[in-house]
Amino acid sequence: MEEKLLKNEEKAVFALRSLYRAYGYLPFKMSKFEEYELYVRNKDFLVSDRIITFNDTNGKLMALKPDVTLSIIKNTTDSSGVKQKVYYNENVYRVSDRTHQYKEILQTGLECVGDIDSYDLYEAVLLAAKSLDQISENFVLDVSHLGILTAVLDETGGDDAFRQSAAACISSKNKHDLQKLCGNCGISQENTQKLLQFIDIYGEMKSVLARLDSLCHSEKSREALGELKMLANMLLDTPYADRIRFDFSIVNDMNYYNGIVFRGFLSGICEGVLAGGQYDKLLRRMGRKSGAVGFALYLDLLEELQRPSNLYDVDTLILYDEGTDPSEIAKAVQNLTDRGECVSAQKSAPEKLRYRRLEDLRKGERA
Amino acid sequence: MINIALPKGRLGEKVYAMFEAAGYECPSIKENNRKLIFENPEKGVRYFWVKPSDVSIYVERGAADIGVAGKDILLEYEPDVYELLDLNLGKCRMAVAAKKDFYDSGERTLKVATKFQNIAKQYYNSLCRDIDIIKLNGSIELAPILGLSDVIVDIVETGTTLKENDLEVVETVVPISARLIVNKSAFRFKTREIETITEHMKAQVSAND
Numbered sequence: 001m002e003e004k005l006l007k008n009e010e011k012a013v014f015a016l017r018s019l020y021r022a023y024g025y026l027p028f029k030m031s032k033f034e035e036y037e038l039y040v041r042n043k044d045f046l047v048s049d050r051i052i053t054f055n056d057t058n059g060k061l062m063a064l065k066p067d068v069t070l071s072i073i074k075n076t077t078d079s080s081g082v083k084q085k086v087y088y089n090e091n092v093y094r095v096s097d098r099t100h101q102y103k104e105i106l107q108t109g110l111e112c113v114g115d116i117d118s119y120d121l122y123e124a125v126l127l128a129a130k131s132l133d134q135i136s137e138n139f140v141l142d143v144s145h146l147g148i149l150t151a152v153l154d155e156t157g158g159d160d161a162f163r164q165s166a167a168a169c170i171s172s173k174n175k176h177d178l179q180k181l182c183g184n185c186g187i188s189q190e191n192t193q194k195l196l197q198f199i200d201i202y203g204e205m206k207s208v209l210a211r212l213d214s215l216c217h218s219e220k221s222r223e224a225l226g227e228l229k230m231l232a233n234m235l236l237d238t239p240y241a242d243r244i245r246f247d248f249s250i251v252n253d254m255n256y257y258n259g260i261v262f263r264g265f266l267s268g269i270c271e272g273v274l275a276g277g278q279y280d281k282l283l284r285r286m287g288r289k290s291g292a293v294g295f296a297l298y299l300d301l302l303e304e305l306q307r308p309s310n311l312y313d314v315d316t317l318i319l320y321d322e323g324t325d326p327s328e329i330a331k332a333v334q335n336l337t338d339r340g341e342c343v344s345a346q347k348s349a350p351e352k353l354r355y356r357r358l359e360d361l362r363k364g365e366r367a
Numbered sequence: 368m369i370n371i372a373l374p375k376g377r378l379g380e381k382v383y384a385m386f387e388a389a390g391y392e393c394p395s396i397k398e399n400n401r402k403l404i405f406e407n408p409e410k411g412v413r414y415f416w417v418k419p420s421d422v423s424i425y426v427e428r429g430a431a432d433i434g435v436a437g438k439d440i441l442l443e444y445e446p447d448v449y450e451l452l453d454l455n456l457g458k459c460r461m462a463v464a465a466k467k468d469f470y471d472s473g474e475r476t477l478k479v480a481t482k483f484q485n486i487a488k489q490y491y492n493s494l495c496r497d498i499d500i501i502k503l504n505g506s507i508e509l510a511p512i513l514g515l516s517d518v519i520v521d522i523v524e525t526g527t528t529l530k531e532n533d534l535e536v537v538e539t540v541v542p543i544s545a546r547l548i549v550n551k552s553a554f555r556f557k558t559r560e561i562e563t564i565t566e567h568m569k570a571q572v573s574a575n576d
Contacts, residue, residue: 097447138556140555140556142555172448172449172450173449173450173451174449174450174451176452176453177450177453203558245555249449265551265552265555265556266552267552267556269429269552270427270428270429270550270551270552270553271427271429271447271551271552272551272552
């Protein structure tokens with residue numbers, strides 16, 4: 001197949017499928033519909049809570065899938081020492097933040113659910129980096145650890161409302177409002193400074209780890225830092241060491257995510273194209289004992305990536321009329337397509353068609 | 368090259384003066400012509416003027432790497448951007464105002480006229496107060512005078528317009544000032560340039576204080 005004909009997102013789907021298969025992830029195919037109840041119970045996990053619903057033939061309220069992860073988890077079982085590794089390539093239906101209209105979004109991604117350990121976390125981050133690299137080598141994968149952030153927020157002694165607002169400030173790297181917030185909520189000077197430093201700590205893995213050492217004192221934060229260090233050590237040995245960075249402004253919903261979270265960016269696309277992390281808390285809420293890590297790539301965003309624009313719609317335009325022998329047209333078309341050219345046979349030139357060359361088989365005109 | 372979206376108007380001129388003082392001048396911007404984009408390749412900056420409420424859209428969608436927007440716009444539209452600096456310019460406040468003799472007994476739904484629906488909703492949500500929002504696009508002060516609303520939620524700078532119309536501030540919702548915002552993806556791929564500009568602008572903020 002000619003690669004130049006494929007759109008960015010189509011190329012990505014092919015490349016990613018073989019990447020995930022190579023690491024033992026099995027394809028997960030699901031129905032477009034899911035029982036609405038599944039989403040009601042886990043509404044906050046969804047990016048948007050507006051869902052397209054309809055009644056099934058038996059009267060049951062169904063939804064057009066707004067999310068894939070919940071369906072995958074629903075179909076897994078707890079069993080110690082075992083992990084289920086799946087990848088998917090599905091359309092989801094969500095209300096876009098920007099247009100406030102429903103949108104069909106092509107998502108590809110993977111989930112590792114079960115008795116997960118440090119290796120699985122590393123594998124997920126590595127595959128996220130590899131996925132981005134398949135699309136463009138000019139990528140950045142930012143990794144954060146919610147365990148560290150949660151521990152540091154706990155240490156401040158602020159209430160839930162404070163923690164939520166503080167996390168929002170950290171996610172928008174907003175030091176001035178965070179400082180005011182701490183002042184208003186009576187947070188100690190020492191803890192305020194600590195939180196403020198979190199906004200400044202980002203960049204290359206080694207230097208971030210060195211700075212974190214002096215900020216993590218509690219048992220919980222040391223434990224989380226240990227995890228992050230182990231992950232960094234493994235990632236530093238990969239070809240992506242300079243593309244993977246630490247940044248604590250990556251703050252996913254802390255009601256569902258814990259531990260490692262990450263987001264991927266491609267140069268030329270104005271928002272993150274990949275998002276993921278460890279979400280054991282979601283599984284707890286669904287009554288499971290096991291853990292999970294996964295990510296999704298928003299393929300619809302790849303449209304923004306520059307493609308070499310075609311100056312022509314077709315290479316050759318063949319014009320014919322009533323007097324032209326159909327087999328002559330067939331032969332001419334065959335000749336050109338055999339040479340790898342793109343041909344359009346028409347009776348008259350379509351107004352907006354851009355063609356490189358014209359082949360005129362019209363008999364009447366010539367006569 | 369760093370693209371910078373400036374808000375049209377008096378605030379934008381002050382903001383440009385700050386960029387200029389910070390070492391990112393672009394002399395062509397002061398020429399009186401119809402050009403829309405101004406560039407200084409030596410300093411690696413390109414400026415353009417946009418409607419103040421559109422700055423956050425340009426930045427969120429990556430057409431501008433950096434922009435300057437009022438906190439009112441950021442609170443109202445909640446764009447997904449980094450907010451790196453409070454420029455301490457264009458200071459005012461978002462406030463609830465009403466006719467001087469208005470008393471809210473809390474017995475009935477409060478009618479609120481505003482341009483800033485999201486801010487008003489969030490503010491009254493936090494007070495658990497039931498409200499009826501009336502979205503207006505201008506001359507908000509007229510609403511309570513004509514009985515269209517009980518109160519308004521709007522930006523108050525000096526309070527002169529309110530005073531002249533027998534209105535007064537009842538409550539401050541949030542203080543407002545201009546903020547330096549940055550596209551999240553651009554921050555990752557142009558980190559050093561954006562950090563440098565932010566540092567220089569920060570020095571200007573301190574110098575102005």
